[in-house]
Amino acid sequence: xxxxxxxxxxxxxxxxxxxxxxxxxxxxxxxxxxxxxxxxxxxxxxxxxxxxxxxxxxxxxxxxxxxxxxxxxxxxxxxxxxxxxxxxxxxxxxxxxxxxxxxxxxxxxxxxxxxxxxxxxxxxxxxxxxxxxxxxxxxxxxxxxxxxxxxxxxxxxxxxxxxxxxxxxxxxxxxxxxxxxxxxxxxxxxxxxxxxxxxxxxxxxxxxxxxxxxxxxxxxxxxxxxxxxxxxxxxxxxxxxxxxxxxxxxxxxxxxxxxxxxxxxxxxxxxxxxxxxxxxxxxxxxxxxxxxxxxxxxxxxxxxxxxxxxxxxxxxxxxxxxxxxxxxxxxxxxxxxxxxxxxxxxxxxxxxxxxxxxxxxxxxxxxxxxxxxxxxxxxxxxxxxxxxxxxxxxxxxxxxxxxxxxxxxxxxxxxxxxxxxxxxxxxxxxxxxxxxxxxxxxxxxxxxxxxxxxxx
Amino acid sequence: xxxxxxxxxxxxxxxxxxxxxxxxxxxxxxxxxxxxxxxxxxxxxxxxxxxxxxxxxxxxxxxxxxxxxxxxxxxxxxxxxxxxxxxxxxxxxxxxxxxxxxxxxxxxxxxxxxxxxxxxxxxxxxxxxxxxxxxxxxxxxxxxxxxxxxxxxxxxxxxxxxxxxxxxxxxxxxxxxxxxxxxxxxxxxxxxxxxxxxxxxxxxxxxxxxxxxxxxxxx
Numbered sequence: 001x002x003x004x005x006x007x008x009x010x011x012x013x014x015x016x017x018x019x020x021x022x023x024x025x026x027x028x029x030x031x032x033x034x035x036x037x038x039x040x041x042x043x044x045x046x047x048x049x050x051x052x053x054x055x056x057x058x059x060x061x062x063x064x065x066x067x068x069x070x071x072x073x074x075x076x077x078x079x080x081x082x083x084x085x086x087x088x089x090x091x092x093x094x095x096x097x098x099x100x101x102x103x104x105x106x107x108x109x110x111x112x113x114x115x116x117x118x119x120x121x122x123x124x125x126x127x128x129x130x131x132x133x134x135x136x137x138x139x140x141x142x143x144x145x146x147x148x149x150x151x152x153x154x155x156x157x158x159x160x161x162x163x164x165x166x167x168x169x170x171x172x173x174x175x176x177x178x179x180x181x182x183x184x185x186x187x188x189x190x191x192x193x194x195x196x197x198x199x200x201x202x203x204x205x206x207x208x209x210x211x212x213x214x215x216x217x218x219x220x221x222x223x224x225x226x227x228x229x230x231x232x233x234x235x236x237x238x239x240x241x242x243x244x245x246x247x248x249x250x251x252x253x254x255x256x257x258x259x260x261x262x263x264x265x266x267x268x269x270x271x272x273x274x275x276x277x278x279x280x281x282x283x284x285x286x287x288x289x290x291x292x293x294x295x296x297x298x299x300x301x302x303x304x305x306x307x308x309x310x311x312x313x314x315x316x317x318x319x320x321x322x323x324x325x326x327x328x329x330x331x332x333x334x335x336x337x338x339x340x341x342x343x344x345x346x347x348x349x350x351x352x353x354x355x356x357x358x359x360x361x362x363x364x365x366x367x368x369x370x371x372x373x374x375x376x377x378x379x380x381x382x383x384x385x386x387x388x389x390x391x392x393x394x395x396x397x398x399x400x401x402x403x404x405x406x407x408x409x410x411x412x413x414x415x416x417x418x419x420x421x422x423x424x425x426x427x428x429x430x431x432x433x434x435x436x437x438x439x440x441x442x443x444x445x446x447x448x449x450x451x452x453x454x455x456x
Numbered sequence: 457x458x459x460x461x462x463x464x465x466x467x468x469x470x471x472x473x474x475x476x477x478x479x480x481x482x483x484x485x486x487x488x489x490x491x492x493x494x495x496x497x498x499x500x501x502x503x504x505x506x507x508x509x510x511x512x513x514x515x516x517x518x519x520x521x522x523x524x525x526x527x528x529x530x531x532x533x534x535x536x537x538x539x540x541x542x543x544x545x546x547x548x549x550x551x552x553x554x555x556x557x558x559x560x561x562x563x564x565x566x567x568x569x570x571x572x573x574x575x576x577x578x579x580x581x582x583x584x585x586x587x588x589x590x591x592x593x594x595x596x597x598x599x600x601x602x603x604x605x606x607x608x609x610x611x612x613x614x615x616x617x618x619x620x621x622x623x624x625x626x627x628x629x630x631x632x633x634x635x636x637x638x639x640x641x642x643x644x645x646x647x648x649x650x651x652x653x654x655x656x657x658x659x660x661x662x663x664x665x666x667x668x669x670x671x672x673x674x675x
Contacts, residue, residue, distance in 0.1 A: 365542065
């Protein structure tokens with residue numbers, strides 16, 4: 001306690017120097033911790049959002065883009081695919097579950113996903129209130145989406161074209177909210193789910209122009225509407241859902257290979273579509289891990305569709321993100337090194353002025369070892385305060401950043417977490433402080449008391 | 457730890473050399489318990505070196521030093537530090553109060569390092585005796601020379617040492633302050649029954665203590 005009080009008193013004697021040292025250490029620590037928290041939670045979030053999906057079927061193009069768009073809803077999809085083509089693979093015995101997704105619209109930044117109730121089940125998202133859809137243009141809203149968009153059962157809203165905000169609104173085809181999902185901490189929280197038919201009805205199933213909704217192939221008409229007066233290509237004004245004669249002949253699939261009535265696991269919930277119906281992606285889970293060896297290769301070899309494994313693409317994305325994080329981490333460690341050098345300089349610089357103090361401490365009965373520890377204690381104190389401050393700043397900043405990212409990007413990050421690597425970092429940084437103080441401490445240990453007193 | 461007959465300091469055949477030059481050569485010196493001595497001589501005659509040898513801050517080249525019955529050469533470095541802290545009180549010409557600590561903490565630190573920490577009553581009594589009451593929370597930089605000297609003496613006495621050694625305690629003081637400082641050291645040593653050794657070249661000190669050791673004429 002004696003030495004601790006003395007160390008604190010000595011640090012208080014040079015408040016500016018001490019504050020600068022602590023601040024440097026805090027900045028370096030905060031940078032590293034922030035990066036560690038972001039990296040760790042990003043990895044966790046991506047894995048959690050993959051929801052056990054083994055394979056994504058979608059349009060040919062970039063597999064990363066396909067996974068980002070269909071699994072994380074963080075990118076535009078590469079294009080649409082034929083439902084019929086996708087269902088050929090959904091019926092494969094190696095496939096346990098197949099969930100279709102049809103994208104194209106959004107509401108206040110939340111994507112409207114045409115799918116089946118199994119999609120919510122994939123993430124363990126039960127209903128917090130209401131029910132799932134029974135009819136077209138009924139929607140079930142994820143918890144975060146419901147909160148940010150102010151939607152609850154009974155509310156209605158109009159979706160907008162495109163997956164980003166600012167698209168043209170479907171003024172005449174409002175959705176009606178019939179349910180709200182429980183929070184899951186996954187991507188489904190920020191989505192608005194509806195039936196495939198709702199999406200088809202709004203955009204005209206089988207309409208080739210639907211490809212253009214994703215904005216990848218169209219030069220001037222993002223949503224490919226042939227008729228300016230009929231923004232969704234609805235041929236029949238009396239038909240509320242705009243089905244043209246060729247678009248949704250239920251019988252087309254009622255009795256053929258796409259009839260899944262006896263296979264609930266494969267039931268995509270779409271009870272009416274024609275052979276030209278399109279979806280954005282199909283999410284598959286395997287019956288057995290062995291399927292991973294053959295199924296993706298077969299799908300890709302056939303060429304109509306692209307198969308992308310989220311696990312592989314996550315690893316690829318995290319590797320890319322990791323390179324960036326490593327670069328930033330290196331910079332943060334430079335800050336730590338600067339702080340350590342600053343602690344060293346402060347203690348070493350003060351030694352000359354304090355030589356007589358050290359000498360008098362020896363006269364009062366302090367041993368050489370105690371002087372050594374006293375200096376190390378000062379270095380530790382400087383780093384302790386800086387490191388603790390850095391951890392607090394990092395966690396606080398992560399909480400603020402997480403709140404902002406959740407509201408704007410739907411990415412869930414929190415500062416209220418402690419990852420195991422932080423414990424290691426904590427002790428490492430104390431070690432840095434002790435090492436920075438080591439040379440001054442050895443100098444203190446070697447103080448020639450008689451000479452110092454004689455010179456004084 | 458001592459019987460009354462054991463001298464506070466007993467030195468024989470003491471030699472200290474530096475860079476092949478003999479700085480100090482004292483065949484015999486004894487300071488009895490509760491008595492006082494002035495170690496005098498011109499600058500450079502080894503007065504301060506003698507004090508440092510007696511305090512165990514440096515080791516002699518030859519000879520025996522016994523302080524309070526303890527042969528210093530038998531103690532290892534850390535034990536010697538502890539012995540010094542516990543049994544000896546040191547006062548220097550430059551007072552060396554720790555600038556980071558206030559008056560009270562400067563004195564308490566000495567008490568703690570001596571191993572007799574926690575006696576707040578003794579600290580308060582000492583502050584009364586040395587007229588330091590009311591200055592406890594002042595920083596050393598806020599003290600006058602006289603106040604600082606009294607704090608340095610309080611620090612040397614707070615653990616009840618059996619030997620007090622002072623190095624040039626009056627050299628930088630005017631007559632009035634020198635008189636007061638010397639009187640304070642004598643009365644303080646007397647009050648705790650300690651022996652007093654004062655190293656000085658100040659002629660004003662001569663004849664004020666029980667004995668003298670003149671290093672210039674030391675045999």
